[in-house]
Amino acid sequence: MEIWKKLLISVVSIVTISGSVFISTSEDNTVEAATSYGSLKSAINNIMADSRMKSATTALTVRKASTGEIVYQYNGDKGITPASSLKLLTAAAALETLGEDYRFPTAVYTNGQVQNGTLNGNLYMRGKGDPTLLKSDFDNFANSLVKQGIKRISGNIVGDDSWYDSVRLSAGILAEDEPYYYAAPISALTVSPNSDFDAGSVIVQAIPSINGKATKVTLTPQTSVLQVVNKSRTVPKGYKNTLKITRQVGTNKVIISGNSPVGTYGTKEWISVTDPTLYVLDVFKKSLQAKGITFIPSSVVMKGKTPDNAKVLESKRSKPLKDIVIPFMKLSNNTHAEMLAKEMGKVKYGEGSWNAGLKVMREYANSIGLDSTKWKFEDASGMSYSNKITTRELSLLLYAVQSEPWYKTFSKSLPVAGISDRFVGGTLRNRLKTTGARGNITAKTGSLENIKSLAGYAKTKSGETLIFTVLTEKNKTSTIPALDRIATTIANHY
Structure with missing residues (x-):
């Protein structure tokens, strides 16, 4: 493929042209800086010294979007749980396998x-x-x-x-997650409660009624498959809202407990159904x-x-896949990811299963020059803690897809930093709002307990586009502030 000839030339230039880029050491933990990226290197190194990053297991790769050359790398070959950053591969494989105009x-x-x-x-x-x-x-x-x-x-x-x-459930789903929308069971026949398309879930809302009485409960859409057990109570204005809504694991029994003060909006949860x-x-x-x-x-x-x-x-x-991929990626919809995996398996191998779907994803990775042995995953959404990938490979994916005919659709699906519209800013709508970052960073977020990631593209002040992938796990405190500082620093590079 031409893209790999281009990348090979770029790699040769790393060796032959002194000072053209950062070059990682054999341990892959430090870099040598060229003059053009020296200030960026120093700024990122300062952020990497942040206590949040030092206490976590961290990896980072930055590439030039134009050539694929690595300009900064730290632990680039270390396998780390990607969380929802894995959806970058899922989306790319789905667009390639099914096509932008695919309809269900x-x-x-x-x-x-x-x-x-x-x-x-x-x-x-x-x-x-x-x-x-x-x-x-x-x-x-x-x-x-x-x-x-x-x-x-x-x-x-x-x-x-x-x-x-x-x-119905992908490998790695924890019992504590199973009652909620982000771990909903997968079926070829399912329904969503609203246009966020959290398939297989019901919006359960509890609001205060009359003081001393149980809260008023509504289900959207109205359904009899959930059995509501309302143990909540309406309390006077000024009391603390302690309402909790969950589903008893393995059953359709929804338990509502706690207090709901008069004059408040109560609470709501997107509760998954068992079937x-x-x-x-x-x-x-x-x-x-x-x-x-x-x-x-x-x-x-x-x-x-x-x-x-x-x-x-x-x-x-x-709607065509090019439209469905927007809520899928912008809102990091786990159900969409797993359904797309099964659909890929069904279309290519006649088997709507995770085994077949994940095989298609690995084959797509190999087809664009990635090393699928570095991609260890047992789902398509990133929910499993057993998933492991490297920042080098993830950044190489982001480089390679730029040559795909559906790249504009892929790029449009990524959350845009600091843009409040949910179907533009997505999971980054409340982050990276500072000058330089807002609107100039398009990236996929990832979040599990003690795991945070950010991977995408940053348009710098000089007009260059850099690809960056940051993965952190075993976080003692949230690394999101540090991840956002790295992205902002890249965007503000001259």
């Missing part, structure tokens, strides 16, 4: 006939991995069925999620009933496969 179809089928307003047969909803389905889509399906003359259904409502395998497919069917049935469609007493909601001879009653396709 969902359809409603029947194996019966409509006679005198009654559908004599089952109603099937078949999902093929759309991570952006909303209740409004089910309302539209229901409207269409009404227009087709369906007033009553004599069969069952069946959810077909067979497009993916039945493994996204049954969640979809419950919400869909409510949409049907709201449109006046009734069921015979023996009708049930169940999972199953759509018969080969079933006919389509209504269908929809998702």
